[in-house]
Amino acid sequence: MKCATVAIIGRPSAGKSTLLNTICEMKVSITASTPQTTRNAIRGIYTDARGQLIFTDTPGFHLSEKTLNKRLQDTALKSLEESDAVLYIIDSKRSAGEEELALVSHIAKIKTPVICVINKADIIRDSEEEAVKAFLAEHLPDRPVLKASAKLDEGVDEILIELFKIAPEGELLYPPDAYTDQNLEFRISEIIREKAINLVTEEIPHAIYVTIEDIEHTEATNTIWIRAAIIVERDTQKGIVVGKGGANITKIRKGAEPEIRQIFSGKKLRLDLRVKAQDKWRNNSVVLDKILR
Ligand SMILES: Nc1nc2c(ncn2[C@@H]2O[C@H](COP(=O)(O)OP(=O)(O)OP(=O)(O)O)[C@@H](O)[C@H]2O)c(=O)[nH]1
Ligand SMILES: [Mg+2]
Known part of the structure; x- marks a missing residue:
């Protein structure tokens, strides 16, 4: 091997x-x-x-x-x-x-x-x-x-x-069916970020990060509830990400849901997305430590 x-x-x-x-x-x-x-x-x-x-x-x-x-x-x-x-x-x-x-x-x-x-x-x-x-x-x-x-x-x-x-000779480091070692929250936040950055242009993709605020499983209805926030730097960018009457946020949610559902196969999914502005987060070492870990 x-x-x-x-x-x-x-x-x-x-x-x-x-x-x-x-x-x-x-x-x-x-x-x-x-x-x-x-x-x-x-x-x-x-x-x-x-x-x-x-x-x-x-x-x-x-x-x-x-x-x-x-x-x-x-x-x-x-x-x-x-x-x-x-x-x-x-x-x-x-x-x-x-x-x-x-x-x-x-x-x-x-x-x-x-x-x-x-x-x-x-x-x-x-x-x-x-x-x-x-x-x-x-x-x-x-x-x-x-x-x-x-x-x-x-x-x-x-x-x-x-x-x-x-490649050197060696034993497998991961099970044969593994394809990534990313944790659940990170994968979900990345799926949402992908849908968001593909909807906006110029500087806005770089001004976006996503945080998962909550993941809950309701056994009775077999439903996964996810609350996530899409963070931008300014209120004007927030308006663009949300879109007219929430049109863009709906597109982001609809784009992300099927991919997130694949991760939780067999479960129902409720995805709640908010958009928030956080000034100059790209210079904020606390934020960078969190998202670049
Ligand atoms: N035509 C063509 N487009 C490609 C090919 N590979 C990637 N692309 C496109 O190039 C763009 C960038 O692809 P990514 O895979 O995100 O590039 P990356 O190197 O990971 O970029 P960063 O993460 O920003 O460093 C996307 O629009 C891809 O669809 C290819 O072989 N042919
Ligand atoms: Mg890349």
Whole structure:
């Protein structure tokens, strides 16, 4: 049996979380078209006859001096050093700027085996592919380079083959049917956050976090009651998230309910969502400690 821990790293929106979900065949990590969706080191587990791969999805590497962004960068870099292998995901649709250079300079320094994945192969142009290959040849020579579409599940089996080549012999760390180690509250809050950030634009996705205030099980009616709050930074943002006559909050609830229900299979669900404003939470270390744990 083989067993390895694998860090998935790359710039925001490169498709790291999409790849993790495709590999695990399960929504393990939320995704969105807006960058900087993932905020935690999120574990997804893949097991087959060859052994087990324990992936850590990380926040997109983004250069910024803001408190929240620096914490996210730390999370990403820490998991880089703690793994048996690194999957470096490159967004073939964006040219390599200062940020990609900063990231690649970190990756070039580590001794851990690195596999480079040129993602979004389904929409790549020849010129874009050439540019990424030239960049990797210059900065990470001798590292294997694969091409994949995380979204369409193309080239993903080849990634697993390469990872199992690297993986050391070892016993499984998780039961074969495990696909994540996230706790219940976190998973529910992430599902709600995904639905919320996919409804709003510009700065608002970054101003959102979700807290679970209460989860209760009423045995008599076999119902799970969940009270959650969607927190934004300003009252104007609150109005946008709620929507006209509560239209957006209804969409968020309807989008989140089926996915939450899957977690509590067989039980009825009552989901109560509120929206609140909390000024400058992104600089508030108490809040950050709570949500970035
Ligand atoms: N066409 C195409 N789109 C993709 C592919 N992989 C991811 N995407 C899209 O790219 C966007 C970002 O995907 P995510 O998986 O959230 O990206 P991420 O790297 O986890 O982003 P952060 O968490 O912000 O760092 C989403 O809209 C995805 O649907 C792919 O292979 N092809
Ligand atoms: Mg992500």
